[in-house]
Every structure is written in structure tokens, then in C-alpha cells.
Amino acid sequence: MSALTETRPSSVLPTDLTIAAFFEWLEGQPRRFELVDGAPQMQPFVKRSHSRIVGNLDHMLQTQIDRSAFLVHQGDFAIQTGPRSIRYADIMVEPAGGPPGGRTTDSAVLIVEVLSESTAPEDFGPKRVEYQALKALQTYLVVDQETPRIWQWDRGYDGKWSAHATIVTAGAVKVAALACDLPLDEIYFGIPSAANNSQD
Structure with missing residues (x-):
């Protein structure tokens, strides 16, 4: 061995x-x-609310995207963000067609991290920088697990990222690259604290 x-x-x-x-x-x-x-x-252990939000996002994406064109991964497939760096996002969507035996991708189109107190410095700091350096990535989302609030960064038509996140607290997150909408009510379905803190 x-x-x-x-x-x-x-x-x-x-x-x-x-x-x-x-x-x-x-x-x-x-x-x-x-x-x-x-x-x-x-990596830290997660709470039930974290797992529920990830499951809700996975369900919405699976039912809206063209699954012959894209694959949705739930934290179990590696993203190579550098020559010696591997990350595991809570949700990641990549184009379909990669080799079945592959262990990594650098072609993520959408990456989502569900925020916790222990991961916030990474999600807003080094991870965001690494993810936004990926050539294929179009949208990066950080999702608060306690209250309906999502930080959204999008790559513009000029290839540059928005300097500041758009903070979504009501309605839906629009993911243009996947032609889908992710309503906050559905993202936070089953999360009592989020329902109590809703700003709708």
C-alpha cells in the first residue's frame, strides 16, 4: 500500500x-x-438546512435544464481551479459529454456555494477568485442558509465579472447561461427560518 x-x-x-x-x-x-x-x-460538516437547500437547487436545475447538454453535480465532483487546487462546490453544472472516468472539470458553467459561518471567508474570498478565473464559468452564487438572500456574480458579454454581487432577496435568481429561473421560495422550501425571515 x-x-x-x-x-x-x-x-x-x-x-x-x-x-x-x-x-x-x-x-x-x-x-x-x-x-x-x-x-x-x-471541509466542515453541514447542517440539515444546508443539505435541504442543496437538494432544492439540484431538483430545480434537473427539471429545468437540458440534461442532454448539461450535468448537475451535488458536491461530489471535483473542480480543478489551478494546477494544484481542487474544490468541491455544493452545486456545480458543467456541459455534458466529459469522459465517464474523469475525476475533475474546469468547465463549470454555474457554481453555487451554500453559506455557513465557517465557510464565509472562503466562499467570498479565495474560492470566488478561483472560480471566477475559470474560463467557462458564467454565474457564481453564494446562498445564505438562514434567510432568503443570495449573492450573484455574472460574467458580462465582454468576459468580465461584475465588480460587486447582486443581492437577491425576493423573486428568482435568473441563470442566463442555463436559461432557467430559480425562485427563492423554491430554493428555501422546507427551511422554517428562511420563511420567517422572508422579505416578500
Whole structure:
């Protein structure tokens, strides 16, 4: 067995991993990790509200998009954001047609992260920068899991990103690249705290 596949405590993490070495090392880990410039970074456990919102988004996207043209992934397929960086978004949509045995994509069209207190610095900071550097990405969404509020960045026709997020608190998020609308009522379906904080 390779030394990289041995389970190690999180306090003794390897450094300077290639993407191939990271996937090999990941096979022996009981927790989820991302790879940030060659260093594994442990991912937090999520709350039920987080999981419900992700499921709601997945359902809406699956029922609206052309599934022969696009694939929807729910946090389980890697996005390569750099030569030694791997991220796992809560929701990611990529064009269909990639090799079945592939383990990564850099062709995401839509990326969604559901916000939590522990992930906010990453979602608004390094992750946003990495995601927006992907040539194919058209829309990046950060979804508050406590109240109906979504930060939306879109790539313009000139290829440049909007300098500031559009904050959506009512109605629907429009994803032009996928020709679909994501109503906030449906995104937050089953989330009592969001219903109580609705600004409709």
C-alpha cells in the first residue's frame, strides 16, 4: 500500500501534493478535503438546512435544464481551479459529454456555494477568485442558509465579472447561461427560518 493511502490524523497533513497524489491520499481519509495550492484543507460538516437547500437547487436545475447538454453535480465532483487546487462546490453544472472516468472539470458553467459561518471567508474570498478565473464559468452564487438572500456574480458579454454581487432577496435568481429561473421560495422550501425571515 502506498504511504499516501494510509489514513492520517488531520493534524499531520501532507503538503506540496500534486492533484494525482491528492486523489491517492484522499482514498484513505474518513473526511472530505479540498486541495488548496498543494495542501489538503478539511471541509466542515453541514447542517440539515444546508443539505435541504442543496437538494432544492439540484431538483430545480434537473427539471429545468437540458440534461442532454448539461450535468448537475451535488458536491461530489471535483473542480480543478489551478494546477494544484481542487474544490468541491455544493452545486456545480458543467456541459455534458466529459469522459465517464474523469475525476475533475474546469468547465463549470454555474457554481453555487451554500453559506455557513465557517465557510464565509472562503466562499467570498479565495474560492470566488478561483472560480471566477475559470474560463467557462458564467454565474457564481453564494446562498445564505438562514434567510432568503443570495449573492450573484455574472460574467458580462465582454468576459468580465461584475465588480460587486447582486443581492437577491425576493423573486428568482435568473441563470442566463442555463436559461432557467430559480425562485427563492423554491430554493428555501422546507427551511422554517428562511420563511420567517422572508422579505416578500
